[in-house]
Amino acid sequence: MDLAGSINSHASSTADLPAPSASIPRPQASAPAPSPLRVVHDTDGIDLAEAERAAARFLAALGIDTSTESLRGTPGRMARAYAELFSPRPFDLTTFPNDEGYDELVLARSIPVRSVCEHHLLPFTGTAHVGYLPGHRILGLSKLARVVEHFACRPQVQERLTKQVADWLQAHLEPKGVGVVIEAEHSCMTLRGVQATGSSTLTSTLLGTLRHDARSRAEFLSLTGLHS
Ligand SMILES: Nc1nc2c(ncn2[C@@H]2O[C@H](COP(=O)(O)OP(=O)(O)OP(=O)(O)O)[C@@H](O)[C@H]2O)c(=O)[nH]1
Ligand SMILES: [Zn+2]
Structure with a gap:
């Protein structure tokens, strides 16, 4: 189940995504820092x-x-x-005001991905590159990896995992753009079945400026090593 919650409530929630209304408040001169969103996976269904x-x-x-x-x-x-x-670790989606107006790409590369394909319930593993162009707030860097873990710890297909990470960051951080690239090896495809040993699958989701602006897109793909 996807998770969403109010970014300033500190309460966990299990409502389905996307929840565009759960955006991070704009910084105001004397406003107190918003409490980070606590992201907790619902494990009640596990017996x-x-x-x-x-x-x-x-x-x-x-x-x-x-x-x-x-x-x-x-x-x-x-x-x-x-x-x-199927039990991702809970975390706080800590953000900070983008006081300096940093407007270049922030990219976390080679985040380990460990998930389970929903067709065979066999693991797929690889790496994710997750980046965004900041808006009013910047995200604690570790949270990029934690969001990947959050969506990876469930029966998945790689395409959905890639899009869920991107959509979630877009909805909760409201950056100018988001890019997610995942490269993974599916053991259902290498150990059994077609036994295509060594094959890997690449998926990507680009949103906002990273999707629509050719230069930003090229820079993102180049920094992820996908495009020279
Ligand atoms: N699109 C997509 N397909 C996946 C993913 N993980 C596994 N699959 C595929 O899911 C498909 C399931 O196909 P089926 O024909 O029902 O299963 P199968 O008889 O075990 O197929 P083979 O793996 O070809 O032996 C396979 O082609 C898998 O490679 C994924 O993340 N995305
Ligand atoms: Zn599979």
């Missing part, structure tokens, strides 16, 4: 005991004997492993 029972039945149906000492704990480990993969 570890039931997942463990289901994993035991799943393994039995595949002819795997889990009565040995070594495999006895495997259904529980499977349940906990997937619960972990």
Whole structure:
């Protein structure tokens, strides 16, 4: 489930995105700093005991004997492993006033991505490059990686993951532009099935100035190493 909340409420919320109204307030001379948005993933739907029972039945149906000492704990480990993969860490979306009017690209490169493809429930891993052109506020740099983790920790397709990160930053930070590029290797495509070992998939979402202005777009793609 996607998350959105009021940027100055400090309350977590589980409403669906996008929520363009949840934008960051404009800085005012004497206004107190807004409290950061607390982003919390709803894990209420996780029932570890039931997942463990289901994993035991799943393994039995595949002819795997889990009565040995070594495999006895495997259904529980499977349940906990997937619960972990689907539980992003909560974080505060800390922003700061853009007092100096910085108007060049801010780009976090090579952010590790670890997600699970929703078709086979097998991992896909790679890197994300996430950038934006600041508006009234700048974002704590680590938050670019935390937003990626937030959307990666669920059954995904790479295209949706890429767009969700970009749309979320656009809605909550209101920058002049956002660019997200993800390159990932899907184990469902390399370890099994077509077994295209070494293949990787590239996806991108560009918004605002980074989409519409040819020079900004070229600069972003060049800095991500996609375009010379
Ligand atoms: N577009 C997209 N497809 C994905 C992603 N992750 C996995 N897939 C694909 O999902 C498709 C599911 O196709 P199916 O034909 O239903 O599954 P399958 O019989 O296991 O297909 P093969 O993988 O070709 O053996 C496969 O082509 C996967 O490569 C993703 O992030 N984006
Ligand atoms: Zn897959």
